[in-house]
Amino acid sequence: MSMHVIAVGITIPIAVVSLLAAASVSAQSLVISRAGSRPVRPAPPQNFTGAVQVEMLFDAVDPSHASGGTVTFAPRARTAWHTHPRGQILVITDGVGRVQRWGDPVEEVRAGDVVRIPAGQKHWHGASPHAAMTHLAISEHRDGSTVQWLELVSDEQYHAAVRAEQDSPPQSRPVPGRPSGEVQPRVAPGMATLTDDVLFGDVWRRPELSPRDRSLVTITVLIATGKAAVLSGHLNRALDNGVLPSEASGVLAHLAVYAGWPSAVAALEAYDQVYATRKVDTATLRVADDRLAASAADAARATGLTASVGAVAPKFAQLTNDVVFGDLWRRRDLSLRDRSLVTIVALAAMGDDEHLEFYVDRGRESGLTREQVAEALTHLGFYAGWSRAARAMTAIARLPSR
Ligand code: MN
Numbered sequence: 001m002s003m004h005v006i007a008v009g010i011t012i013p014i015a016v017v018s019l020l021a022a023a024s025v026s027a028q029s030l031v032i033s034r035a036g037s038r039p040v041r042p043a044p045p046q047n048f049t050g051a052v053q054v055e056m057l058f059d060a061v062d063p064s065h066a067s068g069g070t071v072t073f074a075p076r077a078r079t080a081w082h083t084h085p086r087g088q089i090l091v092i093t094d095g096v097g098r099v100q101r102w103g104d105p106v107e108e109v110r111a112g113d114v115v116r117i118p119a120g121q122k123h124w125h126g127a128s129p130h131a132a133m134t135h136l137a138i139s140e141h142r143d144g145s146t147v148q149w150l151e152l153v154s155d156e157q158y159h160a161a162v163r164a165e166q167d168s169p170p171q172s173r174p175v176p177g178r179p180s181g182e183v184q185p186r187v188a189p190g191m192a193t194l195t196d197d198v199l200f201g202d203v204w205r206r207p208e209l210s211p212r213d214r215s216l217v218t219i220t221v222l223i224a225t226g227k228a229a230v231l232s233g234h235l236n237r238a239l240d241n242g243v244l245p246s247e248a249s250g251v252l253a254h255l256a257v258y259a260g261w262p263s264a265v266a267a268l269e270a271y272d273q274v275y276a277t278r279k280v281d282t283a284t285l286r287v288a289d290d291r292l293a294a295s296a297a298d299a300a301r302a303t304g305l306t307a308s309v310g311a312v313a314p315k316f317a318q319l320t321n322d323v324v325f326g327d328l329w330r331r332r333d334l335s336l337r338d339r340s341l342v343t344i345v346a347l348a349a350m351g352d353d354e355h356l357e358f359y360v361d362r363g364r365e366s367g368l369t370r371e372q373v374a375e376a377l378t379h380l381g382f383y384a385g386w387s388r389a390a391r392a393m394t395a396i397a398r399l400p401s402r
Contacts, residue, residue: 033058043071047149049126049158050077057136065140072134073097078126078158081150083119085142090115090125090135095196097133098162099125105163109133111178124153131193199382208375211241216338217345217376219243220251221383223267224259224346231270236278245280246287250333251342257328258346291330295365298325336366344368345376348392349384356395370401 043052051074060067065086070093081102090099092113099115100106102122109115109125115135117123127133139146178185179200180192204214215238222231238248252271256264275282302321310317329339340363347355360373373396381389 047080047082047152048077049080049152050074052077052079052126060141065142066138067141067146068136068138070134070136072132073127074132075127076129076158078153079124080152081122081124083122083148083150084117084139085119085145085148086140087119087121088117088137088139088146090117090137092133092135094201095133096128096131097126097135098128098158099123100157100160106158106160108162122150126153126158129159130189132197203379203382206375209372209379212238212243213341213372213376214379215241215243216247216251216341217379218383219248220255220342220345221349221380223252223255223263224349225384226263226266227383228266228270231267232274235270235274239274239278244284245275246285246333247338249285250287250331250339253331254328254334254339254342255346257324258343259350287331287333290332291327292332292336294330295325295336295362297362297365301325337363337368340366340368341372341376344373344392345380348377348380349388351388351391353391353395356392357399360396360399370396370399 038055038057040053040055043054053072055070057068057070058066072094078098090109092109092111092115094111096111097109098106099109100123101117108128115125125135178192178196180195184192184195204211209217215234218234219231219238222228222234235248239245249271252264252267255267274280302325305320306317329336334342340359343359344356344363347353347359360368360370363373364370374393377389377392377396380392
C-alpha cells in the first residue's frame with residue numbers, strides 16, 4: 001500500500017527532519033514539484049467505495065504538519081466513514097460531490113465550495129451519484145496520523161436524502177469552473193454531463209493538440225458554419241489561450257474567402273464586442289505589407305489551375321492565383337501552418353472533403369502533422385457535428401502517410 005495517501009489516507013511518513021533541523025535557520029531553497037511529475041494512484045479499497053484516484057501534492061515537512069492531495073471520485077465513489085485528529089479542509093475543484101457528518105443530513109458540494117471538517121468529527125466525502133468530483137484535501141497530522149478509518153459508507157447511507165440548500169436550489173446555482181454553466185444542468189442534464197466530462201473534461205485537455213490550436217479550430221468552425229451567436233465566448237477563450245488578436249482577425253479574412261463573405265460578416269459583431277471589452281488596440285491588427293515567400297508547390301498549382309479552369313473562367317483563375325494564393329496565403333498575420341489548419345477545419349466543417357488532401361499536403365509543408373489534423377477533426381466533431389468529422393476523417397484516412 002502506498003505510504004503517500006496522506007490527505008485521505010492511512011499513515012504518514014514522518015519526514016526525516018531531525019538531521020536537518022539544525023540547519024533550518026540557514027537559507028533553504030524553494031521546492032517546486034512540477035505538474036505531471038507526481039504519481040496518481042488508486043485509493044485503497046478497504047477505505048473507499050468505487051473508483052478513487054489520489055495524487056499526493058505535498059508531504060508534511062517539519063515544522064509544518066500539513067499535507068495535501070488531490071482526490072478524484074468517480075460517480076458514486078466515496079470514502080469510508082473516518083475522522084481527522086486535527087480536522088481537514090476540502091476545496092472542491094471540479095464536479096459535484098457529497099459530504100456528511102455523522103448524524104447530519106447529506107450535503108451537496110460543487111466546484112468552488114470549501115468544506116471545513118472539524119477535528120474528531122466522524123464524516124465521509126465523495127462524488128454525487130451522477131457526476132464525478134475532485135477535491136483538494138489538506139490535513140495536519142498528529143503524532144504522524146492524519147486519519148482514523150472507520151466502517152464503509154453503505155449504499156443506504158450514501159443514497160439518503162440530500163439537505164436542501166437554504167437560499168437557492170443547487171440546480172439553478174451557477175457553478176464556477178463548470179463549462180456547462182447554469183442553464184444546461186437545469187434544462188438538459190445529460191448534455192451538461194457531456195459538456196463537462198467529455199468535451200471540456202477530456203477532449204479540450206488532450207495533449208495531442210494545444211489549447212491554442214483547439215481554440216483556432218473552434219472559432220474557425222463557428223465562423224465557417226455561421227454560428228456567430230456562440231462565437232464571443234470562444235473568441236475570448238481563444239485570446240486567453242494565446243491566439244493573438246491579429247491572428248484572430250487573420251482567421252476572419254481567411255474565412256471570408258473560404259467560407260464566404262456572409263459568414264465572416266456575421267462574425268464581425270462578436271469580434272467587435274470582444275475586442276472592445278478586452279480593450280484590444282486595433283492598431284495591432286494591421287499587419288506588415290510584406291509577404292511570406294511563395295510556397296514551393298505554388299507555381300505548379302497555378303499552372304494546373306490555369307490549364308483546368310482558365311479557359312472557362314479566366315477571372316476566377318486569376319483571382320485564385322493572385323489574391324488567394326498570391327496574397328492571402330502569404331500574409332504574415334497567420335503562420336502557414338495555422339492557415340493550413342484553419343483551412344482544413346473550415347472545409348471539413350462545411351462538408352467539403354474533396355479538397356482536403358491538397359490542404360493537408362500544404363499543411364505538411366509547414367509542419368502540420370497528420371496526427372494534429374486527426375485531433376483537430378476529432379475536436380471539430382463537437383462543434384460541426386459528428387457526421388462532418390466522420391466524413392473528413394474518412395478522407396484523411398485515405399491519404400497515403402508520408
Ligand atoms: Mn475527511
